[in-house]
Amino acid sequence: MQTTVNVSGMTCGHCVMSVTEELTELDGVESVDVDLVAGGVSPVVVTASRELTPEEIAAAVEEAGYSVA
Amino acid sequence: MQTTVNVSGMTCGHCVMSVTEELTELDGVESVDVDLVAGGVSPVVVTASRELTPEEIAAAVEEAGYSVA
Numbered sequence: 001m002q003t004t005v006n007v008s009g010m011t012c013g014h015c016v017m018s019v020t021e022e023l024t025e026l027d028g029v030e031s032v033d034v035d036l037v038a039g040g041v042s043p044v045v046v047t048a049s050r051e052l053t054p055e056e057i058a059a060a061v062e063e064a065g066y067s068v069a
Numbered sequence: 070m071q072t073t074v075n076v077s078g079m080t081c082g083h084c085v086m087s088v089t090e091e092l093t094e095l096d097g098v099e100s101v102d103v104d105l106v107a108g109g110v111s112p113v114v115v116t117a118s119r120e121l122t123p124e125e126i127a128a129a130v131e132e133a134g135y136s137v138a
Binding site: 011012014015017018038039 | 080081083084086087107108
C-alpha cells in the first residue's frame with residue numbers, strides 16, 4: 001500500500017537520498033519516490049507491504065534531518 | 070598556501086561535504102573551508118602545502134558535481 005507525506009527542507013539530490021535511505025530502512029518498505037521541490041514542500045510516496053503509521057514515517061524523515069510538513 | 074575559488078550550484082550541507090571530500094583528496098591539501106551560499110556562488114578556501122593549479126581545483130569541484138564560477 002502507498003502512503004504520501006509532504007517533506008520540507010530538502011534542497012538537492014543528496015537530501016532526497018538521505019530521506020530515501022531512512023524510509024527504506026523501515027520494515028516492509030518496498031520503494032520510496034520523492035518529487036523534489038527544492039527548498040519547498042516535496043511529496044514523498046512510500047510503498048510498503050504493510051500499513052505505515054504517520055509516526056514512524058515522521059521519525060524516519062526527522063532522522064534524515066528534515067520534517068514532515 | 071591558500072587558494073580561493075567560487076563554486077556554484079551547492080544548496081546544502083551534503084553538497085558542501087561532497088566538494089570538501091573531492092578537494093581534500095588532492096595531493097597536499099590540508100583543509101577546505103566552504104562558506105555556503107545556498108543556490109548561489111560560494112567561496113571555497115583551500116589550504117595546501119603546495120601551489121594548486123586552477124585546473125586541478127576545477128576538476129575536483131566538477132567531480133563532486135558542481136562548477137567553478
